Amino acid sequence: MSVLHNKISNAELKRKMMEETENRVTISFYCYFTIVDPKSFRDWLYKNLFALKVFGRIYIAHEGINAQISVPESNFEAMKQLLYSIEPLNGLRLNIAIDDDGKSFWVLRIKVRARIVADGIDDPSFSMQNKGKYVNAGQMNELLNDPNTIVVDMRNHYEYEVGHFVKALEVPSDTFRDQLPMAVDMLKGNEEKNIIMYCTGGIRCEKASAFMLHKGFNNVFHLEGGIINYARQVKEAGLESKFIGKNFVFDERLGERITEDIIAHCHHCGKPCDTHTNCKNDGCHLLFIQCKECATKYDGCCSIECKDTLHMPVERQKEIRKGIDKGQNIFNKSKTRLRPKLKDIAGS
Structure with missing residues (x-):
C-alpha cells in the first residue's frame, strides 16, 4: 500500500x-x-x-x-x-x-477542510467568480500614492505588528472570518474609493476582495501573490518598497525580512525587536516577540511562571498541563493574550 x-x-x-x-x-x-x-x-x-x-x-x-x-x-x-x-x-x-x-x-x-481559508460566509449568493482586480508591485505603489486609495491589511495583529504597508488599516480581530464583516463596517461610506486588500500570499485578500464587491464596494483591488510576490517584484524591478519591516510566515522561520526597518518591540522590555518565538513551556507555546537579552533572561519563555515550569521535572510539567486548552496561543493576537502576563512580570 x-x-x-x-x-x-x-x-x-x-x-x-x-x-x-x-x-x-x-x-x-x-x-x-x-x-x-x-x-x-x-x-x-x-x-x-x-x-x-x-x-x-x-x-x-x-x-x-x-x-x-x-x-x-x-x-x-x-x-x-x-x-x-x-x-x-x-x-x-x-x-x-x-x-x-x-x-x-x-x-x-x-x-x-471545509474551506481552504475559514471565512464564516454562509450567504449562498456569494461567489468567488466576482473578485477584485489584481495589482502588481508597480500598480500597488501607484495606487498607494493616490489620496483616493484605502489599503487594508487582511492579516492578524501578530503579522501586522512586525511589518505592513505604509498607511495600511489594521482590521482588529483574531480571525479572518470576523475581519470580513468588520472591514465592511470600517469602510462604509467609501464605496467609490480605491480599496486595496492585501495579505501574506494572496489567498485571504482575494476572498476579501470578492466579499467587498459582494457588499457593494465598486473599486476593489487585491495584491497579486500578496506580500511575498510584491517583495520579489520590488527587488527585481528596483522599486521602492512601500511595505516596511518583516513579513510574518506560517512555518519554522516565522518571518521574512523585507526591509531593515524594525517597527515592533520586545513584549518584555519594549526594546525595538521583531523576532517572533514560541514560549518554550510545552504547556503554553504562546507566540510573542522577544529580544535576545530577554530570551536569555526568561529562558525563551513568555513569563516567570512559564520559566519556573520549564525547570520542573518532566512528569510534573505533564501533570500541570493536563487538561489545558492552549487554544490559539501558537498563532494568536499577542497583544491581547500576552499583556496580562507581562504586567505580572513588571510587578514582580
Whole structure:
C-alpha cells in the first residue's frame, strides 16, 4: 500500500531535515477551483509529493487548495510539472520565499477542510467568480500614492505588528472570518474609493476582495501573490518598497525580512525587536516577540511562571498541563493574550 500519512515522530523527522545537505526551496501557492472529491485528490497529491520529498502544510477543500511547502532543488521542476498537470493549476504562480534557509518544514501534512481559508460566509449568493482586480508591485505603489486609495491589511495583529504597508488599516480581530464583516463596517461610506486588500500570499485578500464587491464596494483591488510576490517584484524591478519591516510566515522561520526597518518591540522590555518565538513551556507555546537579552533572561519563555515550569521535572510539567486548552496561543493576537502576563512580570 502507498504511504498516505506520516508515521515517524516529529523529532526524528526534524533531525533528518536538519541533516540534509541539498538546498530546499520554500514555496507557497493557492487556487480557488472546484474539487469534486477532496479526499481522493488529497490522497493522490500526498502520494506524488511524498515521492518528491516535499514537506509542508496543504489544505484541500471543495473550493480549492492552499499550500506552503518546501522541495529539494533537484525536484523543483518535477514538482512544478506535477502541479501543472492539474488543469486548473496549469501556469499557477508559485510564490518562492525571499528570506529562506530551506528549513521551513520537516514533514508533509495534507488535510481536507471545509474551506481552504475559514471565512464564516454562509450567504449562498456569494461567489468567488466576482473578485477584485489584481495589482502588481508597480500598480500597488501607484495606487498607494493616490489620496483616493484605502489599503487594508487582511492579516492578524501578530503579522501586522512586525511589518505592513505604509498607511495600511489594521482590521482588529483574531480571525479572518470576523475581519470580513468588520472591514465592511470600517469602510462604509467609501464605496467609490480605491480599496486595496492585501495579505501574506494572496489567498485571504482575494476572498476579501470578492466579499467587498459582494457588499457593494465598486473599486476593489487585491495584491497579486500578496506580500511575498510584491517583495520579489520590488527587488527585481528596483522599486521602492512601500511595505516596511518583516513579513510574518506560517512555518519554522516565522518571518521574512523585507526591509531593515524594525517597527515592533520586545513584549518584555519594549526594546525595538521583531523576532517572533514560541514560549518554550510545552504547556503554553504562546507566540510573542522577544529580544535576545530577554530570551536569555526568561529562558525563551513568555513569563516567570512559564520559566519556573520549564525547570520542573518532566512528569510534573505533564501533570500541570493536563487538561489545558492552549487554544490559539501558537498563532494568536499577542497583544491581547500576552499583556496580562507581562504586567505580572513588571510587578514582580
